Amino acid sequence: MSEWDAGWWRAAILLTGLLAGILVPQRARAQMVTDERVHDPGWWPTKGAYLRADYVGPQACAECHPAQAEAQKTTAMALAGGPSHIYTVSGGSEAFSQPLQWAMGLGVLGQTFVYERQGSFYEGRVSFFSSVDRLDLTPGQHTTRVKSLADARGRLLSEAEAKECFACHTTAAVAENRLDPSQLIPGVTCEACHGPGARHLAAVKSGANAKGTIFNPATLAPGDSMDFCGACHRTWSDVRQMNVRSQNNVRFQPYRLLESRCWSPDDARIQCMACHDPHQPLISEPSSYDEKCLACHATSKGTPLARGKKARACPVEGRNCVSCHMPKVEPAGLHFSFTDHRIRIARPGQPYPN
Numbered sequence: 001m002s003e004w005d006a007g008w009w010r011a012a013i014l015l016t017g018l019l020a021g022i023l024v025p026q027r028a029r030a031q032m033v034t035d036e037r038v039h040d041p042g043w044w045p046t047k048g049a050y051l052r053a054d055y056v057g058p059q060a061c062a063e064c065h066p067a068q069a070e071a072q073k074t075t076a077m078a079l080a081g082g083p084s085h086i087y088t089v090s091g092g093s094e095a096f097s098q099p100l101q102w103a104m105g106l107g108v109l110g111q112t113f114v115y116e117r118q119g120s121f122y123e124g125r126v127s128f129f130s131s132v133d134r135l136d137l138t139p140g141q142h143t144t145r146v147k148s149l150a151d152a153r154g155r156l157l158s159e160a161e162a163k164e165c166f167a168c169h170t171t172a173a174v175a176e177n178r179l180d181p182s183q184l185i186p187g188v189t190c191e192a193c194h195g196p197g198a199r200h201l202a203a204v205k206s207g208a209n210a211k212g213t214i215f216n217p218a219t220l221a222p223g224d225s226m227d228f229c230g231a232c233h234r235t236w237s238d239v240r241q242m243n244v245r246s247q248n249n250v251r252f253q254p255y256r257l258l259e260s261r262c263w264s265p266d267d268a269r270i271q272c273m274a275c276h277d278p279h280q281p282l283i284s285e286p287s288s289y290d291e292k293c294l295a296c297h298a299t300s301k302g303t304p305l306a307r308g309k310k311a312r313a314c315p316v317e318g319r320n321c322v323s324c325h326m327p328k329v330e331p332a333g334l335h336f337s338f339t340d341h342r343i344r345i346a347r348p349g350q351p352y353p354n
C-alpha cells in the first residue's frame with residue numbers, strides 16, 4: 001500500500017469511528033446482550049461452564065461472611081426457586097399426576113411449576129398468583145388453547161429455555177453446560193452472583209492471599225454492573241433483541257433505567273447497587289430512596305454532571321421522590337405492579353413510554 005493509500009484508509013477508519021460515535025446513542029455503548037457476556041472469559045451470572053464440584057453452597061460462605069449470609073437468605077432472590085410438591089391435572093377419566101419437581105418464584109408475585117418427564121422439561125399451565133391468592137394461566141400461555149389433556153400438562157420447554165430458567169432462579173443447576181436440577185442449590189445465592197467458591201475457600205483456608213480468587217462485582221464500571229444484574233433481570237440489549245414494545249417491558253429494570261434521562265454510563269449513583277443491596281431484602285418505604293435521588297438533584301440551580309448534564313431540584317416536592325417519578329405499572333395478566341425504573345415526570349393520562 002502506498003503512503004497515499006494508507007492515509008486514505010486512516011481517514012476512512014477515523015470517519016467511520018466518528019460516525020458510529022454519532023449514530024450509536026451514548027447509553028448503548030457499554031451495554032451488551034447476555035449471550036455475549038457469558039461467552040467472554042471469566043465469571044458472569046448464568047454462565048454454566050464450571051464444574052459442579054467448584055460450588056460450595058451458601059452455608060460454607062456463612063462461616064466467614066456472616067453478615068451477608070444472614071441477610072441474604074431472607075431475600076426474595078434467595079427464595080427464587082427450588083424443589084416443590086405434587087402437581088395434578090385431571091380431565092374426564094384421564095388423570096395425570098407428576099411429582100412437581102420445582103417451583104420458580106417465592107410467591108411475592110407468584111409461583112410457576114416446572115417438572116421433568118421422560119427427559120423433557122415442562123412449564124406448568126397454571127401458576128399461583130399471590131396478590132389475588134389463586135391459580136391462573138401462566139403468563140405467556142394465555143393464547144395456547146387446551147385441546148387435550150397432554151396440553152394441560154403445560155408447555156414443553158426447549159433445552160435452552162429449561163437451562164436458562166434454572167440458571168436465573170437457582171444456583172449451580174447448570175454445570176459443564178449441562179442442566180442437572182438434582183444437583184441444584186435452591187434460590188439465587190452467593191455463587192449465582194460471585195461464581196463458584198471452592199478456589200476462594202481453599203486460598204483463604206491455606207492462608208494464601210485471597211485477593212482475586214472470587215468475583216467482586218464492586219469492581220465493575222457502572223454500565224457493566226447494569227449488565228451484571230441484567231444477566232437475570234435482562235440487559236438493555238437483551239430487551240432490544242427481544243423487542244418487547246409494551247408495558248411488559250416494565251419488568252426489565254435495566255432497560256427502563258437506561259431509557260431514563262437520569263442515566264449516565266459512568267455514574268455509580270444511578271446503577272442498581274446505588275439503590276439496592278443485593279444481600280438485603282427489598283426496601284418498600286418510598287422516603288428511604290430520597291437520599292439516592294438527592295445525591296444528584298440537590299439544588300434548584302442544578303448540579304453539573306458528566307457529559308454536560310445538569311440535575312435540578314424538584315419544583316414540586318422535596319421528599320418521597322419515587323412515589324411520583326417511579327410509577328407502578330401492572331402489565332396484563334401478571335397480577336402484579338412493577339416499579340417503572342424509567343425515572344421521569346409521569347403526567348396523568350400520558351401513555352406508557354416504550
Ligand code: HEC
Pocket residue numbers: 056057058060061062063064065190191194196197198200201204205209210211212213214215216
Ligand atoms: C474461611 C473464610 C472464608 C470463607 C469460607 C469465604 N470467604 Fe470470602 N473472603 C474471606 C476473606 C479473608 C476475604 C478478604 C480477602 C482479601 O481482601 O484479601 C474474602 C473476600 C471475599 C470477597 C471480596 C473479594 C475481593 O477480591 O474483593 C468476596 C466477594 C467473597 N469473599 C465472597 C465469598 C463467598 C461467595 C464465599 C462462599 C462461596 C466466601 N467468600 C467464603 C474469607 C472467606
Ligand code: HEC
Pocket residue numbers: 045046075076077079080081104105106107108109167168169188192193228229230231232233272273276277278281282
Ligand atoms: C442469577 C440471577 C439473578 C441475578 C444475577 C440478579 N438477580 Fe435479582 N432477582 C432474580 C430473581 C429470579 C428474582 C425474583 C425472585 C422472586 O421473587 O422469586 C429477583 C428479584 C430481585 C429483586 C426484588 C426483591 C423483592 O423482594 O421483591 C431485587 C431488588 C433484585 N432482584 C435486585 C438485583 C440486583 C441489584 C442485582 C445485581 C446486583 C440482581 N438482582 C441480580 C435473579 C437474579
Ligand code: HEC
Pocket residue numbers: 076104105106107108109110111112113114123127157161162164165166168169231232233234251252
Ligand atoms: C433471564 C433470566 C430468567 C429466566 C430465563 C426466567 N426467569 Fe423467571 N424471573 C426472573 C426475574 C429476574 C424475576 C423477577 C421478577 C421480574 O423482574 O420479572 C422473575 C420472576 C419470575 C416469577 C415471579 C416470581 C416472584 O414471586 O417474584 C416466576 C413465577 C418465574 N419468574 C418463573 C419462571 C419460569 C418457570 C421460568 C422458566 C420456564 C423463568 N421464570 C425463566 C428471571 C428469569
Ligand code: HEC
Pocket residue numbers: 058061062065068069070072073077188189190191192193194216217218219273278279
Ligand atoms: C444478587 C447478587 C448477589 C448475591 C446473591 C450475593 N452477592 Fe455478594 N455482592 C454482590 C454485589 C453486587 C457486590 C458488590 C457490592 C457493592 O458494589 O456495593 C457484592 C459484594 C460482596 C462482598 C464484598 C464486600 C466488600 O466489602 O467488598 C462479599 C464478602 C459478598 N458479597 C459476600 C456474599 C455472600 C457470602 C453471599 C451469599 C450469602 C452473597 N455475597 C450473595 C452481589 C451478590
Ligand code: HEC
Pocket residue numbers: 226229230233251253254255257269270271272273274275276282283284285289292293322326337338339340341
Ligand atoms: C434510583 C433508585 C433505584 C435504582 C437505581 C434501581 N432501583 Fe430497583 N427499585 C427502586 C424502587 C423505589 C423500587 C420499589 C420498591 C417498592 O416499592 O417496594 C424498586 C424495585 C425493584 C424490584 C422489585 C420489582 C418491582 O419492579 O417493583 C426489582 C427487581 C428491582 N428494583 C431491580 C432493580 C435493578 C435490576 C436495578 C438496576 C438496573 C435497579 N432496580 C435500580 C429503586 C431503584
Ligand code: HEC
Pocket residue numbers: 261262263264267269270289292293294295296297305309310311312321322325326343344345
Ligand atoms: C446520577 C445522578 C442522578 C440520580 C441518582 C438521579 N437523577 Fe434524575 N436526572 C439526572 C440528570 C442529569 C437529569 C437531567 C437529564 C437531562 O437534562 O437530560 C435528570 C432528570 C430527572 C427528571 C426529569 C426527567 C424528564 O423526563 O424530564 C426527573 C423527574 C428526575 N430526574 C427524578 C429523579 C428521581 C426521582 C431520582 C431518584 C429516584 C433521580 N432522578 C435520580 C441525574 C440523576
Ligand code: HEC
Pocket residue numbers: 290293294297311312313314315316317318319320321322323324325345
Ligand atoms: C407529588 C409528586 C412529586 C414528588 C413527591 C416529587 N416530584 Fe419531582 N416533579 C413532580 C412534577 C409534577 C414535576 C413537573 C413540574 C413541572 O413541569 O411543572 C416534577 C419535576 C421534577 C424534576 C424536573 C425539574 C426540572 O427543572 O426539569 C426533577 C428533577 C424532579 N421533579 C425530581 C424530584 C426529586 C429528586 C424528588 C424528591 C426529592 C421529587 N421530584 C419529588 C412531582 C413530584
